[in-house]
Amino acid sequence: MSIISRGFRGKRRDDGGRVPPGQYLVDDFPVLSAGPTPRVPLDRWEFAIDTEAEQTHRWSWQEFMALPSETPTVDIHCVTKWSKLDTSWEGVSLDVLFEDVETAAEYALVYSYGGYTTNLPLEDLLDGKAWIVHRFDGEELEPRHGGPARLIVPHLYFWKSAKWVRGIRLLNEDWPGFWETAGYHNYGDPWREQRYEGD
Amino acid sequence: MRRLTWRPAELVEGSAETATARTLRFRVPGWPGHLAGQHVDVRLTAEDGYTAQRSYSMAAPADGDLVELTVETVADGEVSPYLTEELRAGDQVELRGPVGGWFVWRPESKAPVLLVGGGSGIVPLMAMIRERRKAGSRVPFRLLYSVRDPERRYYAEELRRPDPGLDITYLYTRSAPDGVSRPARRIMLDDLAEGGWPATFEPDCYVCGPTGFVEAAADLLLALGHAPERIRTERFGPTGG
Numbered sequence: 162m163s164i165i166s167r168g169f170r171g172k173r174r175d176d177g178g179r180v181p182p183g184q185y186l187v188d189d190f191p192v193l194s195a196g197p198t199p200r201v202p203l204d205r206w207e208f209a210i211d212t213e214a215e216q217t218h219r220w221s222w223q224e225f226m227a228l229p230s231e232t233p234t235v236d237i238h239c240v241t242k243w244s245k246l247d248t249s250w251e252g253v254s255l256d257v258l259f260e261d262v263e264t265a266a267e268y269a270l271v272y273s274y275g276g277y278t279t280n281l282p283l284e285d286l287l288d289g290k291a292w293i294v295h296r297f298d299g300e301e302l303e304p305r306h307g308g309p310a311r312l313i314v315p316h317l318y319f320w321k322s323a324k325w326v327r328g329i330r331l332l333n334e335d336w337p338g339f340w341e342t343a344g345y346h347n348y349g350d351p352w353r354e355q356r357y358e359g360d
Numbered sequence: 361m362r363r364l365t366w367r368p369a370e371l372v373e374g375s376a377e378t379a380t381a382r383t384l385r386f387r388v389p390g391w392p393g394h395l396a397g398q399h400v401d402v403r404l405t406a407e408d409g410y411t412a413q414r415s416y417s418m419a420a421p422a423d424g425d426l427v428e429l430t431v432e433t434v435a436d437g438e439v440s441p442y443l444t445e446e447l448r449a450g451d452q453v454e455l456r457g458p459v460g461g462w463f464v465w466r467p468e469s470k471a472p473v474l475l476v477g478g479g480s481g482i483v484p485l486m487a488m489i490r491e492r493r494k495a496g497s498r499v500p501f502r503l504l505y506s507v508r509d510p511e512r513r514y515y516a517e518e519l520r521r522p523d524p525g526l527d528i529t530y531l532y533t534r535s536a537p538d539g540v541s542r543p544a545r546r547i548m549l550d551d552l553a554e555g556g557w558p559a560t561f562e563p564d565c566y567v568c569g570p571t572g573f574v575e576a577a578a579d580l581l582l583a584l585g586h587a588p589e590r591i592r593t594e595r596f597g598p599t600g601g
């Protein structure tokens with residue numbers, strides 16, 4: 162039973178059941194990150210998948226841009242309580258990037274330019290659940306939102322959607338990332354309000 | 361595994377910090393303590409069960425079961441006007457925390473510290489200043505505090521008192537008081553070059569405030585040669601464009 166705050170009514174917005182518990186809707190696009198925004202020149206950018214057998218699959222910017230792209234429209238949910246509906250992106254499905262990757266690993270550690278990391282089960286990246294995107298709302302992805310390219314995994318809290326993504330390391334054992342080591346939940350399902358360790 | 365539970369928090373005392381901000385002191389039975397720079401989640405529940413949650417930094421170091429916040433009224437906001445205008449001593453909210461282990465300063469740390477705050481972004485930085493004083497730390501601190509005008513300063517009385525080893529520079533963005541030669545404007549390279557530390561001193565930099573402010577200040581610190589891993593940021597929202 163939670164405590165009632167005298168005189169609190171709140172501002173309600175009908176969200177049609179699309180907003181997970183504890184979240185509120187925003188129309189703007191808040192920015193959250195732990196340090197300064199890295200700026201990555203495209204001629205030095207690369208994306209890599211490293212398997213548990215130490216095989217590396219690499220894409221330069223040109224190679225990445227030549228891959229078939231998709232334009233997902235998804236709802237996103239940040240652990241700091243905002244949710245944004247119908248965000249539109251353009252990028253490459255992880256299914257495409259994983260086409261030639263041979264792996265039996267169960268875990269993925271995503272790492273970024275600037276040193277950020279975040280972990281998730283590999284299956285949460287596959288079957289149309291995740292993309293490496295380079296455009297937002299029809300525009301090139303701005304550096305502060307993770308450009309040139311970021312991961313999006315809309316079904317998990319947005320800290321899993323690593324900005325300035327640089328690669329994915331496949332692991333047989335789970336390895337907590339930056340916020341997961343700092344007290345945040347290891348998995349981060351917004352519908353189960355898995356915000357912090359132990360939730 | 362540590363579980364963060366919602367705890368009842370009773371307002372003990374609220375006092376005006378500025379015309380638009382209020383400092384709130386809550387008693388939170390069983391509070392486990394916290395580090396300077398951490399925040400809490402506050403949950404409000406209406407009579408019909410509707411809830412809203414927001415994050416607020418703690419303004420003071422751990423002090424038994426007392427938790428101190430300073431909240432700026434965001435016009436048309438859902439939570440902040442309730443906290444600054446409606447909540448009275450004896451009323452209850454729920455609170456969970458402490459949260460965040462990155463934007464923190466520990467008194468054992470020996471590196472010089474640069475604090476760069478914009479608006480309500482001063483709150484977690486003030487907890488660090490108070491922690492330093494409480495611990496008797498000699499680590500040199502510099503604070504650059506960007507505010508619209510002198511009336512917008514938080515903790516003005518306390519920051520006026522001498523605190524050896526703490527240097528404060530106010531950066532006014534709209535109107536500066538008489539006798540201040542710096543024209544009112546947003547934070548610039550010169551401000552950080554003059555009021556901060558040289559990058560070669562390898563200070564720990566903490567930057568906190570609205571998103572645009574944090575972006576600008578962190579970029580300027582990088583331009584001055586500070587290593588990205590020494591620049592910690594906390595963005596209070598709202599807009600990112």
Ligand SMILES: Cc1cc2nc3c(=O)[nH]c(=O)nc-3n(C[C@H](O)[C@H](O)[C@H](O)COP(=O)(O)OP(=O)(O)OC[C@H]3O[C@@H](n4cnc5c(N)ncnc54)[C@H](O)[C@@H]3O)c2cc1C
Pocket residue numbers: 189241399414415416417418430431432433434435436437438439440441480483484570594595596597598599
């Ligand atoms: C880690 C963290 C620590 C924070 N610490 C503090 C703190 O110590 N003191 C404090 O006052 N706030 C702090 N905030 C901001 C706070 O969580 C709320 O966002 C703020 O109080 C506004 O909430 P609201 O419900 O009143 O407004 P909302 O109903 O969320 O928003 C109403 C309107 O105001 C805009 N808006 C939202 N937030 C802000 C803002 N911060 N400034 C200007 N406009 C805004 C929104 O875009 C919207 O248009 C912190 C945020 C984070 C993530």
